[in-house]
Amino acid sequence: MQRLSGKVAIVTGASAGIGRATAKLFAAEGAKVVIAARREAELETLAAEIASEGGEAAFLAGDVQSEDYAKALVALAVSRFGRLDIAYNNAGTLGEMGPTSGVSEAGWSAALATNLTSAFLGAKHQIPEMAKHGGGSVIFTSTFVGYSFAFPGTAAYAASKAGLIGLTQALAAEYGPQGVRVNAILPGAVDTPMYRDMNDTAESQAFVTGLHALKRVARPEELARSVLYLASDDSSFVTGTASLVDGGASITRT
Numbered sequence: 001m002q003r004l005s006g007k008v009a010i011v012t013g014a015s016a017g018i019g020r021a022t023a024k025l026f027a028a029e030g031a032k033v034v035i036a037a038r039r040e041a042e043l044e045t046l047a048a049e050i051a052s053e054g055g056e057a058a059f060l061a062g063d064v065q066s067e068d069y070a071k072a073l074v075a076l077a078v079s080r081f082g083r084l085d086i087a088y089n090n091a092g093t094l095g096e097m098g099p100t101s102g103v104s105e106a107g108w109s110a111a112l113a114t115n116l117t118s119a120f121l122g123a124k125h126q127i128p129e130m131a132k133h134g135g136g137s138v139i140f141t142s143t144f145v146g147y148s149f150a151f152p153g154t155a156a157y158a159a160s161k162a163g164l165i166g167l168t169q170a171l172a173a174e175y176g177p178q179g180v181r182v183n184a185i186l187p188g189a190v191d192t193p194m195y196r197d198m199n200d201t202a203e204s205q206a207f208v209t210g211l212h213a214l215k216r217v218a219r220p221e222e223l224a225r226s227v228l229y230l231a232s233d234d235s236s237f238v239t240g241t242a243s244l245v246d247g248g249a250s251i252t253r254t
């Protein structure tokens with residue numbers, strides 16, 4: 001049985017990595033998906049791939065920093081598919097990295113806008129639409145960085161992603177009475193373009209791999225499976241959580 005049959009979902013950051021894998025899995029599980037990111041050509045390719053596998057997808061390119069884009073994605077879900085049940089607000093950026101004494105205010109603000117303010121803007125417009133039909137599931141992609149692990153030179157990224165956990169809890173408390181569940185997923189390292197950009201040497205990849213109890217990094221599809229759990233009715237009593245999917249990084253000290 002398909003686990004998202006009859007559901008409509010928005011997935012941001014769908015042009016690559018975890019978001020792309022999740023959009024494909026959602027569609028394979030019966031959801032109609034609205035896919036979002038800045039690169040239109042990648043979205044078009046993904047929508048065609050989903051259609052060729054028997055699914056349904058609509059796409060709209062834009063920047064998640066924009067409130068108009070957040071509104072437009074919800075409007076597209078409703079105009080094309082009639083409702084909104086699931087929103088995976090996943091788009092993110094590492095932002096300006098390096099010694100914090102050298103990070104510009106613009107770089108700091110840009111990381112917060114893409115990683116944290118975008119989540120607020122998305123939820124602000126998604127939740128009322130979900131509540132119209134008795135509820136739904138909102139999911140954010142936080143990270144183990146700034147939660148169970150700290151790395152030098154990641155202040156803006158860690159702070160913006162940790163902020164998502166507070167947002168998750170506040171929204172879960174506020175909208176639980178309307179049947180809207182809100183959870184954050186906290187991946188360990190996942191083999192995506194973001195991971196490869198940051199770890200472009202064998203030494204760096206060996207270091208990151210060794211941080212995990214499983215001594216490997218995740219495939220995007222493995223994260224997608226965990227997001228599917230939070231999106232589906234399998235997690236119907238789960239809300240307000242910060243859910244580690246980190247290959248045991250949080251319990252590894254060797």
Ligand SMILES: NC(=O)c1ccc[n+]([C@@H]2O[C@H](COP(=O)([O-])OP(=O)(O)OC[C@H]3O[C@@H](n4cnc5c(N)ncnc54)[C@H](OP(=O)(O)O)[C@@H]3O)[C@@H](O)[C@H]2O)c1
Binds near residue numbers: 065191
């Ligand atoms: N990979 C990891 O090890 C890891 C670990 C923990 C958490 N995460 C988090 O997981 C999420 C997905 O990351 P990933 O590893 O799959 O990275 P990725 O391959 O770099 O994908 C990032 C996605 O976000 C989109 N995006 C970035 N900035 C955007 C913006 N301003 N507006 C709209 N879309 C934007 C990108 O699309 P466009 O470029 O087309 O806009 C892309 O689809 C991120 O939030 C990341 O922080 C990743």
